[in-house]
Amino acid sequence: MADVGVxxxxxxxxxxxxxxxxxxPGREAGAARLARLLGFKRTIRSQILxxxxxxxxxxxxxxxxxxVYNARRATLVEIGASMEMAERLVRTAVDDLQRVSRxxxxxxxxxxxxxxxxxxxxxxxxxxxxxxxPPQSTLAQSTPAQPASREGAPDWFASLVGVEVPNRxxxxxxxxxxxxxxxIVSEASDEIAEVWDDMTDLALVALIVNVLxxxxxxxxxxxxxxPLLRVAAGFRELEQGHFQYRLPLPRGGELADIVARFNALAxxxxxAQADNLCLNRRLVAVQDSERRQLAVxxxxxxxxxxxxxxxxxxxxxxxxxxxxxxxxxxxRERAGTLxxxxxxxxxxxxxxxxxxxxxxxxxxxxxxxxxxxxxxxxRLAPDCAIEFATGKLAYSxxxxxxxxxxRCVQEGLTNAVRHGGARRxxxxxxxxxxxxxxxxxxxxxxxxxxxxxxxxxxxRGIAVGTATGLGLTGMRxxxxxxxxxxxxxxxxxxxxxxxxxxxxxxDERVPATSATRGEAGQ
Numbered sequence: 001m002a003d004v005g006v007x008x009x010x011x012x013x014x015x016x017x018x019x020x021x022x023x024x025p026g027r028e029a030g031a032a033r034l035a036r037l038l039g040f041k042r043t044i045r046s047q048i049l050x051x052x053x054x055x056x057x058x059x060x061x062x063x064x065x066x067x068v069y070n071a072r073r074a075t076l077v078e079i080g081a082s083m084e085m086a087e088r089l090v091r092t093a094v095d096d097l098q099r100v101s102r103x104x105x106x107x108x109x110x111x112x113x114x115x116x117x118x119x120x121x122x123x124x125x126x127x128x129x130x131x132x133x134p135p136q137s138t139l140a141q142s143t144p145a146q147p148a149s150r151e152g153a154p155d156w157f158a159s160l161v162g163v164e165v166p167n168r169x170x171x172x173x174x175x176x177x178x179x180x181x182x183x184i185v186s187e188a189s190d191e192i193a194e195v196w197d198d199m200t201d202l203a204l205v206a207l208i209v210n211v212l213x214x215x216x217x218x219x220x221x222x223x224x225x226x227p228l229l230r231v232a233a234g235f236r237e238l239e240q241g242h243f244q245y246r247l248p249l250p251r252g253g254e255l256a257d258i259v260a261r262f263n264a265l266a267x268x269x270x271x272a273q274a275d276n277l278c279l280n281r282r283l284v285a286v287q288d289s290e291r292r293q294l295a296v297x298x299x300x301x302x303x304x305x306x307x308x309x310x311x312x313x314x315x316x317x318x319x320x321x322x323x324x325x326x327x328x329x330x331x332r333e334r335a336g337t338l339x340x341x342x343x344x345x346x347x348x349x350x351x352x353x354x355x356x357x358x359x360x361x362x363x364x365x366x367x368x369x370x371x372x373x374x375x376x377x378x379r380l381a382p383d384c385a386i387e388f389a390t391g392k393l394a395y396s397x398x399x400x401x402x403x404x405x406x407r408c409v410q411e412g413l414t415n416a417v418r419h420g421g422a423r424r425x426x427x428x429x430x431x432x433x434x435x436x437x438x439x440x441x442x443x444x445x446x447x448x449x450x451x452x453x454x455x456x457x458x459x460r461g462i463a464v465g466t467a468t469g470l471g472l473t474g475m476r477x478x479x480x481x482x483x484x485x486x487x488x489x490x491x492x493x494x495x496x497x498x499x500x501x502x503x504x505x506x507d508e509r510v511p512a513t514s515a516t517r518g519e520a521g522q
Contacts, residue, residue, distance in 0.1 A: 075162070082120050119190065153192045162192060169181050169183050246266060249263075284478065309338070320335060370427070384423055425456070487499050
């Protein structure tokens with residue numbers, strides 16, 4: 001009992017740990033959404049291309065940030081140097097002006113000496129703040145808070161690259177009094193325009209290069225991955241049983257080895273299927289041979305015994321006529337009972353012979369044996385009209401195939417009359433060329449012909465979910481052992497269709513002359 005308790009505790013602990021570590025449904029749904037977002041369910045080519053595009057976008061963002069950062073530093077250094085140079089120039093000009101000019105008239109000459117400076121603007125004002133340079137009309141359009149020239153670069157880029165450098169004021173004195181001020185204002189618009197031009201040129205080159213690379217990748221990946229699609233199509237063919245399907249070998253590389261292994265696998269599967277088919281056909285032939293031998297023994301053993309029983313019963317009845325009436329009547333009654341028993345045994349033996357092996361098979365053409373079966377069904381079900389159509393058929397296809405076709409017809413008629421309530425049945429049997437599998441290979445076997453059977457009726461059809469009976473199950477297994485297929489389905493206009501297809505080997509056709517010689521030999 002202690003051991004049992006330990007096991008229960010450990011199993012409970014295990015269940016608890018399993019419940020704790022099991023992924024929650026919401027987590028699984030989130031993982032599925034993430035997989036769809038990342039494109040894991042797309043093709044390999046699209047995943048690689050999207051990954052390349054994403055990496056390029058990230059690289060472009062990183063490069064842009066680096067360019068903006070370096071541009072800001074370079075602009076700050078350039079503007080600072082320009083401001084220093086402009087300030088020295090302004091101070092020199094102001095000193096010269098103070099030596100040669102008297103009064104405020106000298107302020108009008110300063111702009112002529114300070115023109116042509118890069119990255120700065122020079123503003124000259126009087127002591128009262130009135131603009132001397134640039135004029136009032138120009139100043140209204142260009143103030144220190146709003147630089148005048150930002151041509152070529154959008155405002156958002158200018159705000160990213162632009163730097164704020166404090167203005168520098170240089171006072172102007174004349175005769176000991178301040179007559180004006182020269183203001184040096186940083187002007188980075190031309191520097192920003194240069195950076196913008198460089199970035200747009202670089203972006204254009206990067207766009208062209210990336211488009212070319214993506215196009216080349218698309219073509220190259222197609223050349224590399226298309227053989228994989230053909231391999232996937234080949235596996236679908238193998239899944240459908242088309243083991244003769246082969247893939248063309250690509251030009252070298254790992255894909256050639258994969259395709260070679262695929263073709264080797266298909267060859268192995270085809271050989272294994274051929275061996276299994278041969279073995280199954282032999283098993284069916286052995287079973288049919290045993291059934292035939294059993295039928296012969298039933299016929300040969302029971303036939304003479306039943307004949308002897310009938311003869312002795314008849315002799316006993318004649319002998320009873322010579323006995324006294326009270327004894328003769330009892331003997332005749334017993335003789336009648338024995339005769340009835342013998343007839344029942346004979347009927348049962350005949351039914352067993354038909355069940356084990358129809359006697360007509362092998363002695364008449366297959367079409368005639370089926371026609372005889374249909375005639376018997378018409379006699380048993382007079383309200384049902386049976387139509388029989390045959391195409392190209394050999395005299396016989398050997399006991400395994402003949403018996404299989406015969407039993408399928410028998411099972412189809414029985415189901416149509418007993419379960420479907422059919423009033424009209426059409427039976428078609430013919431030998432046709434097999435449809436070629438994908439890639440030009442014959443499906444399943446190398447044979448080019450097959451015998452096809454269809455039993456169609458106008459009955460109630462098959463209800464959804466109806467289980468297959470033992471008869472059809474046995475027939476399907478027998479047909480599969482011969483390498484064929486059996487399917488049953490409801491018809492669109494009502495009723496049921498039983499379809500059978502059995503592949504034929506070249507040596508399975510038995511002409512009428514061979515069958516006749518075989519019967520004569522027997």
